[in-house]
Amino acid sequence: MSLLTQQLKNALPTVDFHEEEALAPHTTVRIGGPAEVFCRAKTTLELEALVKFAKSNEIPLTILGWGSNTLIADRGIRGLVVRNEAKELEILETNESEKIDPHKVEARWQHAESKAVMPQFDSIVYDESGSESVRVRIAAGMPLANLIQILLREGITGLQWFSRIPATVGGGIVNNIHGGTHFFSDYIESVEVIDESGSLRELAAKDLDFGYDVSRFHNSKEIILSAIFRLYRGDVKKAQAIIAEWSRQKQLQPAKxxxxxxxxxxxxxxxxxxxxxxxxxxxxxxxxxxxxxxxxxxxxxxxxxxxxxxxxxxxxxxxxxxxxxxxxxxxxxxxxxxxxxxxxxxxxxxxxxxxxx
CATH class of the missing domain: 3.90.78.10 (UDP-N-acetylenolpyruvoylglucosamine reductase, C-terminal domain)
Known part of the structure; x- marks a missing residue:
């Protein structure tokens, strides 16, 4: 057992650490060398403890989500690699007097998306802004596919545009993913992070520098723990129709x-x-x-x-x-x-x- 693994096990005995874990299976392209030390964070509190310990002890730290847009070198990654699998979700009280302006992004991609990838998109797009809003706090490790189905069972819509995107909530925020004519930033109210000093902070959407496939997290060392989304008590059947059509179109995209x-x-x-x-x-x-x-x-x-x-x-x-x-x-x-x-x-x-x- 390496000194790093021993140090981590002593500090966090409930976490299961593995040395030289192959990272290729943790990516959608199935490419990449090993992690020096690897573990899974099952809860947000566990992720928080891992991040704070790594930062306070100057241990190189890498957080993985779905691994859908990350190319890992054949030599692998030194330090601690944490796969974030925290999936907590909490439906919050909504103050209807609070209005947030979604961060609209200049959409240079729209022509290619709507014409080349989804030719019939214009015929199925619709506006939900008149529906009752609902606030939901979601852990960064929640896979989008799971999240969308959980929300629909609760009668909550808004994220159907992002179906079939292989990502976690955290990864979706980092890259401000887009689906159809919608960006993730359209629905984000705030994000909870651990900053470079190891302190917890809540950042408003307006401070996240959202753009086309980009956010402040491309250049910061902050770790996303969770986010509050402003979603809708919308038409579930319409949302399911969007998912079905979007899924049909996405089947055309290459695997691995x-x-x-x-x-x-x-x-x-x-x-x-x-x-x-x-x-x-x-x-x-x-x-x-x-x-x-x-x-x-x-x-x-x-x-x-x-x-x-x-x-x-x-x-x-x-x-x-x-x-x-x-x-x-x-x-x-x-x-x-x-x-x-x-x-x-x-x-x-x-x-x-x-x-x-």
Whole structure:
């Protein structure tokens, strides 16, 4: 047993720690080396204790949720890796006199989403803002798929737009995920975090720097514990219809991937290049002609060229080689610096230096 594991076991005897745990099974792309020490946080209090202990003892700490947009290096991750599986949910009292303005995000992605991914989206979108509102506090480790069904059983709607997105609540907040024409930030009132000093803080939505696939958590070292959402006592049958249609469309997306690798390009670049869509998948397929390209068992998907998939036993180096090729060729041929939608864990600065070139 390593000194780090012994230190953690002594301080937190109820937590089950594992050395050199393979992290590939904890990601949707099934790629990644081991964690030096790994554990699961089953409750928010357990997560809080782990985070505070790691911070106070200067132990390198990584929090994993669903692992759906994280590429882990083949060498793995040093320090403590915690998979957040806290799933508490509490329906709160709602003061109808309190009105919050949802954080609206400039939606450069909407054309590609509605026309390319979900052609009939415009026909099923509807507005729930006239429905009775309800506040719900939800733990960051709650999987979205579970959450949406739990809420619908309680007659609560609003998050149906995010069905079939493989994420936890915490990951959804970090990336301000979008579904159809809706962003997660549309529904968030506040977020409870542990800050860099180890103190608990409640942050209002207006302070979270929400944008297209981004939030303040991309640049801060705060750990999300839970969030309060402002949702609706809405039409459950309508919500279920959205889920059914969204699920049907999402079946077209490739498995064993990290989703779209890069953000869509800006409207300005789209206009400059006279492209029919801002989709990076269109660029990869029709301009770079890289659809189907392989590096080992990693492949630019034949089904959707914005995805890189693991067709067997792909390594992180395989995946990164394809990502790098797309990035460099787009920059060289189109003078566009793409923005990755995924996170990189365990890589050296030198290995990712091409992103700063």
């Amino acid at each position: 991937s990290l989703g779209c690798v890069f953000q869509n390009i800006s409207a300005e670049d789209q206009e400059r290049l006279s492209l029919p869509t801002p989709s990076v998948g269109y660029i990869v397929d029709n301009i770079l002609n890289l659809k189907g390209q392989r590096s080992g068992d990693a492949q630019i998907s034949e089904q959707h060229a914005a995805f890189i998939i693991n067709t067997g036993k792909a390594t992180a180096d395989n995946y990164l080689a394809l990502l790098k090729k797309v990035y460099i060729e787009t920059k060289t041929k189109l003078d566009i610096k793409l923005t990755p939608e995924i996170f990189f864990l365990g890589f050296t600065q030198a290995e990712l230096s091409f992103l700063d070139a």
